[in-house]
Amino acid sequence: MRYISTRGGMPPKSFSEILLSGLAPDGGLAIPEVYPKIGADELKAWRGMNYQSLAFEILSRFTDDIPAEDLRTIIARTYTREIFGSDEITPLKTLEPGFHILALSNGPTLAFKDIAMQLLGNLFEYTLGKTGAVLNILGATSGDTGSSAEYAMRGKKGIRVFMLSPYGKMSRFQTAQMFSLHEDNIFNIAIRGVFDDCQDIVKAVSNDHVFKQARRIGTVNSINWARVVAQIVYYFKGYFAATQSDDEEVSFAVPSGNFGNICAGHVVRMMGLPIRQLILATNENDVLDEFFKTGVYRPRTTSETRHTSSPSMDISKASNFERFVFDLTGRDADKVAELWSAVDKGLAFDLSKSSLFEKAGDLGFVSGNSNHAARIATIREIYDRYQVLVDTHTADGLKVGQALRDPDVPLICMETAQPAKFSESIQEAIGLEPPLPAGYEDLEDLPQRFVIKDVDVKAIKAYIAEHAGD
Numbered sequence: 453m454r455y456i457s458t459r460g461g462m463p464p465k466s467f468s469e470i471l472l473s474g475l476a477p478d479g480g481l482a483i484p485e486v487y488p489k490i491g492a493d494e495l496k497a498w499r500g501m502n503y504q505s506l507a508f509e510i511l512s513r514f515t516d517d518i519p520a521e522d523l524r525t526i527i528a529r530t531y532t533r534e535i536f537g538s539d540e541i542t543p544l545k546t547l548e549p550g551f552h553i554l555a556l557s558n559g560p561t562l563a564f565k566d567i568a569m570q571l572l573g574n575l576f577e578y579t580l581g582k583t584g585a586v587l588n589i590l591g592a593t594s595g596d597t598g599s600s601a602e603y604a605m606r607g608k609k610g611i612r613v614f615m616l617s618p619y620g621k622m623s624r625f626q627t628a629q630m631f632s633l634h635e636d637n638i639f640n641i642a643i644r645g646v647f648d649d650c651q652d653i654v655k656a657v658s659n660d661h662v663f664k665q666a667r668r669i670g671t672v673n674s675i676n677w678a679r680v681v682a683q684i685v686y687y688f689k690g691y692f693a694a695t696q697s698d699d700e701e702v703s704f705a706v707p708s709g710n711f712g713n714i715c716a717g718h719v720v721r722m723m724g725l726p727i728r729q730l731i732l733a734t735n736e737n738d739v740l741d742e743f744f745k746t747g748v749y750r751p752r753t754t755s756e757t758r759h760t761s762s763p764s765m766d767i768s769k770a771s772n773f774e775r776f777v778f779d780l781t782g783r784d785a786d787k788v789a790e791l792w793s794a795v796d797k798g799l800a801f802d803l804s805k806s807s808l809f810e811k812a813g814d815l816g817f818v819s820g821n822s823n824h825a826a827r828i829a830t831i832r833e834i835y836d837r838y839q840v841l842v843d844t845h846t847a848d849g850l851k852v853g854q855a856l857r858d859p860d861v862p863l864i865c866m867e868t869a870q871p872a873k874f875s876e877s878i879q880e881a882i883g884l885e886p887p888l889p890a891g892y893e894d895l896e897d898l899p900q901r902f903v904i905k906d907v908d909v910k911a912i913k914a915y916i917a918e919h920a921g922d
């Protein structure tokens with residue numbers, strides 16, 4: 453398995469070579485030269501497997517330069533009952549026949565990003581350990597990525613984490629989760645701006661190749677291919693749990709922001725799993741919904757990006773979307789480079805008059821958006837009807853999923869966070885505090901450790917230079 457760039461400017465590389473870098477040298481994203489095809493024999497063999505064995509089968513197809521024994525050890529250390537709360541790792545909850553929730557948020561930070569990030573932490577430590585190299589991880593978060601990355605990397609040898617977050621814009625719980633970490637290798641940087649300012653700083657630093665190389669800067673943002681691969685596993689797991697035989701179709705509803713989670717779903721469909729619909733749900737920040745409805749992809753400005761009650765989906769442009777468009781164009785790297793030369797300047801592109809836009813439907817995609825009133829109503833409705841409490845992001849997925857699903861095909865809605873993280877909205881919906889999982893009761897009272905900085909690339913670089921490992 454070799455990896456190329458969505459913009460065509462990178463010689464093919466191995467998994468280990470792309471693991472530690474962020475953007476490709478040409479500004480594009482790493483993507484497999486070809487997707488592995490999964491046939492009837494594999495599905496049959498995989499159906500009865502536990503999460504760890506399934507993860508090995510899938511990951512080994514994408515990471516073929518890691519020896520099998522080492523990969524098995526890494527997986528066994530990552531996907532444990534201790535870290536994810538059950539042997540199933542991502543249990544399926546059936547609300548009623550043909551209507552399911554795939555629980556992805558039982559990891560340490562109570563959000564689905566732990567599934568990929570815990571693996572990434574162990575992959576990074578393993579790869580760095582082989583050469584004695586160090587890595588300074590620079591990331592931007594609107595909430596869940598940051599704490600998930602920090603919990604995955606805390607105390608890991610050779611790794612430091614510099615995590616930018618929009619100051620005062622995460623939920624109390626999210627803030628407490630991140631800022632209460634006191635490990636020496638964790639640096640919380642609160643930025644006076646919104647998430648996209650943070651993301652732009654990360655991009656600016658990453659585009660300074662001299663600085664990036666000298667300071668050994670890497671990333672854990674959702675553009676990291678290993679994260680997409682880790683997420684592929686639970687689509688298969690959910691499929692097997694919701695079906696009896698390997699010719700049945702399912703649909704997935706995915707609350708989306710940076711297009712990371714549903715990008716994995718897209719790859720899974722390309723690999724051959726019988727997925728009817730990939731239902732993409734946005735919140736009020738509907739840049740992706742707009743694309744799938746109109747063919748126009750118009751990144752929003754910072755001032756157009758709204759702060760919502762499903763904050764982990766508050767994005768103005770979706771960094772992983774480029775991978776999907778690469779496939780949509782029939783893997784035309786020149787076309788992608790041309791489209792993203794506009795996007796990188798904050799401009800829109802319009803595929804509405806191109807036959808490419810119709811192809812998005814052929815690839816299973818439909819989309820819808822949600823808003824605060826709809827998600828509150830959905831939380832209440834799901835609670836009343838099934839006595840199941842969901843968080844605000846999952847509610848967006850459920851709302852759009854129920855509206856757009858093909859009624860003849862089982863629907864699996866991705867649960868991306870625990871309700872305890874968003875207690876204000878849960879209160880509003882059902883008039884009760886969501887129960888705090890054991891061990892999280894005192895989180896918001898713990899002392900917090902962070903610095904506050906302006907939107908100033910130079911100042912951030914100076915801070916990193918001062919604190920980076922080398």
Ligand SMILES: *Cc1c(COP(=O)(O)O)cnc(C)c1O
Pocket residue numbers: 563564565596597674707708709710711712713714764765845846868869
């Ligand atoms: C990150 C996140 C999302 C969005 O996932 P993407 O991969 O960015 O599309 C949805 N819900 C929650 C709770 C998240 O943390």
